[in-house]
Amino acid sequence: AIDANFEQNREIVDEHEGHDVWGPVEEPEQLGIHGTHVAVDFDICLADGACLEDCPVDVFEWVDSPGHPESEIKADPANEAQCIDCMLCVDVCPVDAIDVDAG
Ligand code: SF4
Ligand code: F3S
Ligand code: ZN
Structure with missing residues (x-):
């Protein structure tokens, strides 16, 4: 599952489409966590798609991740x-790849 304390345990290493990317990132096998308020651990996501289907305000979009061991697209x-x-x-999410900081 995604580390709910990723903001303490990781560092921002990049920006993507207006949100932070939390490392480590070593493409293409290791992609880190995308987002902060809505955080998706790309290294856990296996492209189930339930998050895209169910989010009432369409927060998620598919991005390509060719060469990643879990899946070749990510939410x-x-x-x-x-x-x-x-x-x-x-x-x-069947693999607990998403953390939402509702606090
Ligand atoms: Fe969408 Fe946010 Fe609800 Fe997740 S918590 S389904 S990102 S509105
Ligand atoms: Fe990935 Fe979980 Fe969504 S596996 S596509 S983050 S439901
Ligand atoms: Zn992103």
């Missing part, structure tokens, strides 16, 4: 500022 929190903290994505 990117492209519109994390639109999140309404419903926690549906956290509940439906």
